[in-house]
Amino acid sequence: MSDRRNFIKKSAFTVAGSLLTGVSASGKESHFFNSKNTQEEDAFWKVIRKQFPLTYERTYLNNGTIGPSPYPVLEAVRSKMEELNALGEYYGQEDSRKPLADFINAPVHEISLTHNTTEGVNIIAAGLPLKRGDEVIMTSHEHAGNALPWLNQKKLKGFEIRVFTPAGTADETLNLINDLLNDRTRVIAIPHITCTTGHVLPVQQIADMAHEKGIWVFYDGAHAAGSIALNVKEIGCDFYASCGHKWLLGPSGTGFLYVNEEMFDVVQAGFIGAYSDTGWEISEERQTLSGYVPDAHRYDYGTQSAALSNGLKTAVEFMNEIGMSRVEQYSKSLATRLRNNLANLDGGLEILTPEEEMSRSTMVAFRLTDMPYRDFGKLASENKFRIRLVPESKLNAIRISTHIYNNKNEIDRFTALVEKAIKG
Numbered sequence: 481m482s483d484r485r486n487f488i489k490k491s492a493f494t495v496a497g498s499l500l501t502g503v504s505a506s507g508k509e510s511h512f513f514n515s516k517n518t519q520e521e522d523a524f525w526k527v528i529r530k531q532f533p534l535t536y537e538r539t540y541l542n543n544g545t546i547g548p549s550p551y552p553v554l555e556a557v558r559s560k561m562e563e564l565n566a567l568g569e570y571y572g573q574e575d576s577r578k579p580l581a582d583f584i585n586a587p588v589h590e591i592s593l594t595h596n597t598t599e600g601v602n603i604i605a606a607g608l609p610l611k612r613g614d615e616v617i618m619t620s621h622e623h624a625g626n627a628l629p630w631l632n633q634k635k636l637k638g639f640e641i642r643v644f645t646p647a648g649t650a651d652e653t654l655n656l657i658n659d660l661l662n663d664r665t666r667v668i669a670i671p672h673i674t675c676t677t678g679h680v681l682p683v684q685q686i687a688d689m690a691h692e693k694g695i696w697v698f699y700d701g702a703h704a705a706g707s708i709a710l711n712v713k714e715i716g717c718d719f720y721a722s723c724g725h726k727w728l729l730g731p732s733g734t735g736f737l738y739v740n741e742e743m744f745d746v747v748q749a750g751f752i753g754a755y756s757d758t759g760w761e762i763s764e765e766r767q768t769l770s771g772y773v774p775d776a777h778r779y780d781y782g783t784q785s786a787a788l789s790n791g792l793k794t795a796v797e798f799m800n801e802i803g804m805s806r807v808e809q810y811s812k813s814l815a816t817r818l819r820n821n822l823a824n825l826d827g828g829l830e831i832l833t834p835e836e837e838m839s840r841s842t843m844v845a846f847r848l849t850d851m852p853y854r855d856f857g858k859l860a861s862e863n864k865f866r867i868r869l870v871p872e873s874k875l876n877a878i879r880i881s882t883h884i885y886n887n888k889n890e891i892d893r894f895t896a897l898v899e900k901a902i903k904g
């Protein structure tokens with residue numbers, strides 16, 4: 481049996497206890513976890529890297545698009561699939577709901593299990609009672625996943641969308657939003673972290689400002705769950721959508737939507753089915769739906785994948801075991817290292833990600849002065865780096881994502897490639 485299969489078996493064995501114990505380099509996890517020593521810290525992250533089947537043939541710097549799962553997550557999906565198929569059963573699809581709720585500090589009845597971020601956006605955009613004359617505020621840096629559901633509802637219902645471009649600092653951004661608010665504004669529907677430049681918007685302050693004026697707040701959190709410690713109650717938004725397949729390193733086809741309980745009867749459940757209702761009948765005498773369950777489960781329904789749910793639950797446990805503040809600190813330190821490296825290159829490029837500490841996290845975007853972004857993309861690919869190009873908002877930029885399986889050496893090698901591209 482190959483090492484890899486051995487490893488999977490070992491990881492599976494440890495899922496019930498510690499997800500990481502099977503691979504500790506020194507056997508002293510707690511020491512590793514609390515280490516202040518750089519060498520030990522580096523050793524710890526090497527241990528983490530070994531948990532990923534992610535190839536060493538190229539350097540992966542594109543977690544913002546898709547987060548490669550570690551072995552325990554893959555094993556959780558596989559083993560649940562095998563277990564259920566051995567029995568011909570279908571239990572377990574609920575298993576990720578509570579861990580996810582705890583992970584973002586929401587009560588479980590405020591969590592709907594979706595299949596991706598976009599589904600959560602659609603539920604809110606379609607479910608809110610918006611009409612002609614209303615206004616929705618968005619950014620000029622949206623991903624299609626947030627842009628299209630709102631544009632579609634604008635087309636169907638005739639409301640207006642008003643747009644701002646996030647500014648370099650949180651204060652300036654708040655002012656830009658404030659300038660757009662008026663008595664027709666009904667919703668602010670923006671990303672927590674932009675997909676274009678990794679710009680972290682001042683979500684708590686925006687929610688406070690909006691709520692003072694009775695405006696609803698929806699955040700597209702595709703880039704926040706699993707990259708920063710998330711607390712939706714502290715943020716204070718009404719709705720929050722995200723996915724399992726990016727920074728949470730979970731399976732594709734998983735996601736969640738947080739809906740504050742006060743909004744259950746405001747957001748109409750457009751699609752419902754088994755588990756959404758409190759009773760129904762279709763007979764020759766009666767055709768009734770008695771109502772919706774008194775929780776966010778009203779927005780999801782029918783048979784879902786228990787295997788994926790188990791994978792997502794395991795992804796959350798994996799993150800919790802490392803500790804989200806440590807995940808955030810490490811991943812951001814790599815992005816900061818890259819940002820500093822690029823800033824020290826002495827020209828030849830423009831960094832698009834804000835400098836302000838609170839406005840950036842684990843992605844850095846930049847463009848070269850003298851090389852079209854697609855040419856750099858080709859060069860990066862030839863040199864075995866997987867990066868993301870950013871044509872959105874006509875930025876024509878390059879985006880780098882850093883996560884827990886990356887390291888300083890990869891960042892420095894990538895910087896050297898940028899330097900080579902600039903110097904020709």
Ligand SMILES: Cc1ncc(COP(=O)(O)O)c(C=O)c1O
Nearest residue numbers: 596597598623625626675702723
């Ligand atoms: C900011 C943002 N929102 C939404 C999405 C769409 O996410 P999903 O594929 O989970 O629907 C993405 C995907 O990259 C994104 O970056």
